[in-house]
Amino acid sequence: xxxxxxxxxxxxxxxxxxxxxxxxxxxxxxxxxxxxxxxxxxxxxxxxxxxxxxxxxxxxxxxxxxxxxxxxxxxxxxxxxxxxxxxxxxxxxxxxxxxxxxxxxxxxxxxxxxxxxxxxxxxxxxxxxxxxxxx
Amino acid sequence: xxxxxxxxxxxxxxxxxxxxxxxxxxxxxxxxxxxxxxxxxxxxxxxxxxxxxxxxxxxxxxxxxxxxxxxxxxxxxxxxxxxxxxxxxxxxxxxxxxxxxxxxxxxxxxxxxxxxxxxxxxxxxxxxxxxxxxxxxxxxxxxxxxxxxxxxxxxxxxxxxxxxxxxxxxxxxxxxxxxxxxxxxxxxxxxxxxxxxxxxxxxxxxxxxxxxxxxxxxxxxxxxxxxxxxxxxxxxxxxxxxxxxxxxxxxxxxxxxxxxxxxxxxxxxxxxxxxxxxxxxxxxxxxxxxxxxxxxxxxxxxxxxxxxxxxxxxxxxxxxxxxxxxxxxxxxxxxxxxxxxxxxxxxxxxxxxxxxxxxxxxxxxxxxxxxxxxxxxxxxxxx
Ligand SMILES: [Zn+2]
Numbered sequence: 001x002x003x004x005x006x007x008x009x010x011x012x013x014x015x016x017x018x019x020x021x022x023x024x025x026x027x028x029x030x031x032x033x034x035x036x037x038x039x040x041x042x043x044x045x046x047x048x049x050x051x052x053x054x055x056x057x058x059x060x061x062x063x064x065x066x067x068x069x070x071x072x073x074x075x076x077x078x079x080x081x082x083x084x085x086x087x088x089x090x091x092x093x094x095x096x097x098x099x100x101x102x103x104x105x106x107x108x109x110x111x112x113x114x115x116x117x118x119x120x121x122x123x124x125x126x127x128x129x130x131x132x133x134x135x
Numbered sequence: 136x137x138x139x140x141x142x143x144x145x146x147x148x149x150x151x152x153x154x155x156x157x158x159x160x161x162x163x164x165x166x167x168x169x170x171x172x173x174x175x176x177x178x179x180x181x182x183x184x185x186x187x188x189x190x191x192x193x194x195x196x197x198x199x200x201x202x203x204x205x206x207x208x209x210x211x212x213x214x215x216x217x218x219x220x221x222x223x224x225x226x227x228x229x230x231x232x233x234x235x236x237x238x239x240x241x242x243x244x245x246x247x248x249x250x251x252x253x254x255x256x257x258x259x260x261x262x263x264x265x266x267x268x269x270x271x272x273x274x275x276x277x278x279x280x281x282x283x284x285x286x287x288x289x290x291x292x293x294x295x296x297x298x299x300x301x302x303x304x305x306x307x308x309x310x311x312x313x314x315x316x317x318x319x320x321x322x323x324x325x326x327x328x329x330x331x332x333x334x335x336x337x338x339x340x341x342x343x344x345x346x347x348x349x350x351x352x353x354x355x356x357x358x359x360x361x362x363x364x365x366x367x368x369x370x371x372x373x374x375x376x377x378x379x380x381x382x383x384x385x386x387x388x389x390x391x392x393x394x395x396x397x398x399x400x401x402x403x404x405x406x407x408x409x410x411x412x413x414x415x416x417x418x419x420x421x422x423x424x425x426x427x428x429x430x431x432x433x434x435x436x437x438x439x440x441x442x443x444x445x446x447x448x449x450x451x452x453x454x455x456x457x458x459x460x461x462x463x464x465x466x467x468x469x470x471x472x473x474x475x476x477x478x479x480x481x482x483x484x485x486x487x488x489x490x491x492x493x494x495x496x497x498x499x500x501x502x503x504x505x506x507x508x509x510x511x512x513x514x515x516x517x518x
Binding site for chain 1: 286
């Protein structure tokens, strides 16, 4: 059993395609300016259907995190204990990612991270977070 | 405004390991007993609301249940709101009898998710509430999602793991006094702290059980409810919804339970300090802490210390989860939330034995589905 591989929908195909080129995209509403993640057809704030794609600078901060000792499925057993975190990107949206890297156990609320890409399957890269050097 | 909807019958099966049962057989048992508890015959039931099942999932579970039991109601549908299913179905049943669509609505829930699934099956299935593209690839689970809430909550309100552990200890004390409870051996804060880590900061004893079990209630219209029996009034109901996926939640510290409880209190014309006993969804210790504080029972960060001080015990200011809750009584899918409803009715009828809150007049019941995503509150009281 292997780890889940994201299957793009018609809303997210463009996003995942960009990930494969190691670019992180997010959406901004062309009508009201609202920034949102995950990608959707319409704006959750003004409900308009004029979403535009922007590239992220791929920097953010840990809003919260947990160290998972008991994975939900055996496909994550080899990773445990692993870190699941909610990352607030500098552009004003939030994503779930793993904090990866040898120093992941140093994860803490407020720590800055940068986004890297993990090749989950051929042609399918998923964004992950790595801790920036401690201040 | 006088209540127009009444809980007239309640029943639950034993909980724990019930390998001799399946999902539908347990549900039918609870349903039969709840109908009898209401002093009714199955033919009196003209509405049936069912929940969901992991072990016998079906596109039309309510129809399957009615067929299995031999019921042909005028109205039936299944309700799927995760842990809020039971309260939501009771709220819907109340609306059905208040509007005159039905006279007696059976609400039935139950699942054999302990013995009817392979080991770890319930945890794996529950992880599917995570977003398929943006959460599940990261190994999210329901405990992990609640742990994200707990970590932020503990930091923002300076709450210790020991404070949360006190909630689990309080509920085990109640469960020890319930002959049906899944886990009855008393525990200490040290036991909770030393239990194995699941998703930090949550440890095994911060997490709810996986149990087989079923529960059912009958909700009746005023003119249909026999006034000579001890009927319980549904005085207020409310809901609140902010998100489904935790990564899309607007906040990790403020949730829809605020709106849900406010609405239920307002409709019942009461306030938190008037509540005599509370039965509140407790999938994790953090769940109960966040809810109690959001609903106005305690200030932010104070629910855990209050539990440690005995405020949630039988002699405290708010006896809470007097059956032991999901943490110690049992958690059987949609029935997990229904056990809270059943216990509230036992309390208001004065039938809770050694767990009885003396003179209980007003009870508050709450269900939470997803990751504090969808909420439903009930205020119940004497007719
Ligand atoms: Zn907009």
